[in-house]
Amino acid sequence: MSLLVIGTVALDSIKTPAGIQPDLLGGSAAHFAMGARLFQKVHLVAIVGQDFPQQHIHFLKQKEIDLTSLKVGDGKSFRWEGEYKKEDLNSALTLATELGVLIGFIPEVALHQKRIPNVFLANIDPDIQMGLLKMMHKPKLVGLDSMNLWINHKSKELKKLMTQVNLFVANDGEARSLTGEYNLVKAAKALRRMGPELIVVKKGEHGVLFFCDSFTFSFPAYPVEEVVDPTGAGDTFAGGLMGYLSRAGKINKTVLKKAVLYGTTLASFNVEGFGMSKTSPLTLTKANQRLKKLLAHISFS
Amino acid sequence: MSLLVIGTVALDSIKTPAGIQPDLLGGSAAHFAMGARLFQKVHLVAIVGQDFPQQHIHFLKQKEIDLTSLKVGDGKSFRWEGEYKKEDLNSALTLATELGVLIGFIPEVALHQKRIPNVFLANIDPDIQMGLLKMMHKPKLVGLDSMNLWINHKSKELKKLMTQVNLFVANDGEARSLTGEYNLVKAAKALRRMGPELIVVKKGEHGVLFFCDSFTFSFPAYPVEEVVDPTGAGDTFAGGLMGYLSRAGKINKTVLKKAVLYGTTLASFNVEGFGMSKTSPLTLTKANQRLKKLLAHISFS
Numbered sequence: 001m002s003l004l005v006i007g008t009v010a011l012d013s014i015k016t017p018a019g020i021q022p023d024l025l026g027g028s029a030a031h032f033a034m035g036a037r038l039f040q041k042v043h044l045v046a047i048v049g050q051d052f053p054q055q056h057i058h059f060l061k062q063k064e065i066d067l068t069s070l071k072v073g074d075g076k077s078f079r080w081e082g083e084y085k086k087e088d089l090n091s092a093l094t095l096a097t098e099l100g101v102l103i104g105f106i107p108e109v110a111l112h113q114k115r116i117p118n119v120f121l122a123n124i125d126p127d128i129q130m131g132l133l134k135m136m137h138k139p140k141l142v143g144l145d146s147m148n149l150w151i152n153h154k155s156k157e158l159k160k161l162m163t164q165v166n167l168f169v170a171n172d173g174e175a176r177s178l179t180g181e182y183n184l185v186k187a188a189k190a191l192r193r194m195g196p197e198l199i200v201v202k203k204g205e206h207g208v209l210f211f212c213d214s215f216t217f218s219f220p221a222y223p224v225e226e227v228v229d230p231t232g233a234g235d236t237f238a239g240g241l242m243g244y245l246s247r248a249g250k251i252n253k254t255v256l257k258k259a260v261l262y263g264t265t266l267a268s269f270n271v272e273g274f275g276m277s278k279t280s281p282l283t284l285t286k287a288n289q290r291l292k293k294l295l296a297h298i299s300f301s
Numbered sequence: 302m303s304l305l306v307i308g309t310v311a312l313d314s315i316k317t318p319a320g321i322q323p324d325l326l327g328g329s330a331a332h333f334a335m336g337a338r339l340f341q342k343v344h345l346v347a348i349v350g351q352d353f354p355q356q357h358i359h360f361l362k363q364k365e366i367d368l369t370s371l372k373v374g375d376g377k378s379f380r381w382e383g384e385y386k387k388e389d390l391n392s393a394l395t396l397a398t399e400l401g402v403l404i405g406f407i408p409e410v411a412l413h414q415k416r417i418p419n420v421f422l423a424n425i426d427p428d429i430q431m432g433l434l435k436m437m438h439k440p441k442l443v444g445l446d447s448m449n450l451w452i453n454h455k456s457k458e459l460k461k462l463m464t465q466v467n468l469f470v471a472n473d474g475e476a477r478s479l480t481g482e483y484n485l486v487k488a489a490k491a492l493r494r495m496g497p498e499l500i501v502v503k504k505g506e507h508g509v510l511f512f513c514d515s516f517t518f519s520f521p522a523y524p525v526e527e528v529v530d531p532t533g534a535g536d537t538f539a540g541g542l543m544g545y546l547s548r549a550g551k552i553n554k555t556v557l558k559k560a561v562l563y564g565t566t567l568a569s570f571n572v573e574g575f576g577m578s579k580t581s582p583l584t585l586t587k588a589n590q591r592l593k594k595l596l597a598h599i600s601f602s
Contacts, residue, residue: 086483088483182387182389182390183525183526185524186526203507206504206507206508207521209524216598218521218522218524218599219599220507220508220510220521223485223486224484225486225487258601295601297518298519298520299601300558300559300562300600301555
């Protein structure tokens with residue numbers, strides 16, 4: 001039961017109170033893959049430019065991520081430059097975005113990948129997400145993430161896409177702006193009415209709210225003391241969530257709770273270092289150790 | 302093992318997206334008492350003015366709150382006028398404050414109340430809190446709440462008080478401004494170093510973080526869909542917390558977790574109606590029913 005993700009692979013230049021790091025491997029699909037690979041073979045669909053460092057490609061291959069459908073386009077790689085201020089490490093300030101090869105990117109999927117049953121549409125233009133989805137052959141589980149840029153500028157396309165996915169992952173701000181509901185329980189319900197059966201609202205350091213027709217649940221985040229760089233935390237969360245769901249091969253309350261807890265656990269590693277410095281050395285054993293600590297932290301008994 | 306609280310008893314005029322309500326019974330000690338009374342006999346120490354409606358006094362008496370040390374001062378009652386905007390129901394906008402009889406208030410405690418073992422210093426001027434504490438005879442458990450006004454203007458007095466209490470309750474903003482730490486785990490640790498052994502950081506709709514030397518835990522809030530009026534939610538939370546702790550008569554991990562969950566549960570009722578409209582009809586049976594729902598919402602298994 002492998003897993004395919006489409007999204008961005010980027011060069012991130014990041015400034016946080018902990019320091020400045022240029023040209024880190026980043027992007028929604030890359031961070032997702034770094035989380036999901038602990039549970040599943042991950043196939044990555046994305047595009048990079050001619051200038052993309054060979055070392056990053058090599059690194060992804062070493063992590064056993066299938067790069068068959070990673071295109072190298074004519075032009076420059078997608079770059080994002082962002083800053084996090086001490087006063088609010090939850091919110092990124094975008095300093096610069098260079099779309100580069102993302103402009104006009106038409107994803108391609110190898111024949112043997114079209115029947116992959118689990119698909120995640122990580123944050124990228126909804127038209128590209130839809131293009132990918134149409135290429136897939138009857139996927140069993142489709143997850144979707146987006147961002148405020150698309151909510152504001154491609155709301156129609158995004159809403160159409162939402163009618164065709166099973167799981168929607170949004171942060172609190174996105175959930176609010178997409179639905180117009182301030183209250184997150186109401187916002188989750190409104191998102192459910194827009195299509196997806198499974199709604200996950202991420203609240204950064206405040207944890208996660210899960211909503212579906214039969215039940216809801218909430219978990220706090222793992223209490224991280226030194227947040228170094230939150231870039232990619234949401235994607236890493238989604239990677240842990242979808243990775244575990246794909247591996248479980250079935251969906252029920254217990255599986256969903258465990259999937260959310262794995263997402264929470266992996267995201268806590270992600271924020272503890274720049275880029276993928278803390279998620280790339282991760283093993284499932286190490287993740288399980290922290291998951292156990294998280295359970296002790298949040299359980300009543 | 303009864304419980305004594307000092308704090309304000311106020312007339313609140315509140316505007317929220319759900320409506321406008323003038324002259325509601327409010328104040329930190331009153332909301333605290335409304336929560337704590339489910340677990341313990343509550344003795345209230347506060348002052349009201351000549352204009353204070355007899356119906357509110359009658360109401361508190363009906364709820365079996367001991368008013369022996371509720372003074373009626375010369376002058377007007379303490380009034381607070383606040384507004385909550387749709388975009389952020391967590392934060393109150395203070396429109397007007399009239400201190401009235403609070404100015405120069407020197408609390409008095411009846412002789413039979415001085416040996417009450419559980420004391421809560423609800424939000425009021427730290428000098429008044431200290432004055433009360435000095436009157437008490439070797440209390441077993443002392444809890445303290447404050448607000449940004451005192452953190453900014455009476456920081457020295459507040460910090461001195463913190464060295465003399467066991468439990469400190471703060472919301473996230475207060476924890477941050479008192480310690481200068483943005484990260485809430487770090488802030489909780491810094492608060493611990495300031496004196497109190499037990500630290501509770503309230504995050505409104507995002508739940509609670511608990512910290513002490515031996516362990517930490519977090520719980521999300523109960524998922525309330527219709528927040529009508531959050532005024533007094535923190536005080537009601539503290540009432541449930543201290544009420545349960547006093548009744549338990551001992552402090553350990555399980556007792557603390559249950560106390561925090563009771564606080565969370567009572568606060569969820571508080572926000573569902575104006576003033577005390579939802580907490581005043583509460584019984585322990587009804588609270589237990591919601592506590593059960595909350596446990597189902599937050600538990601892993």
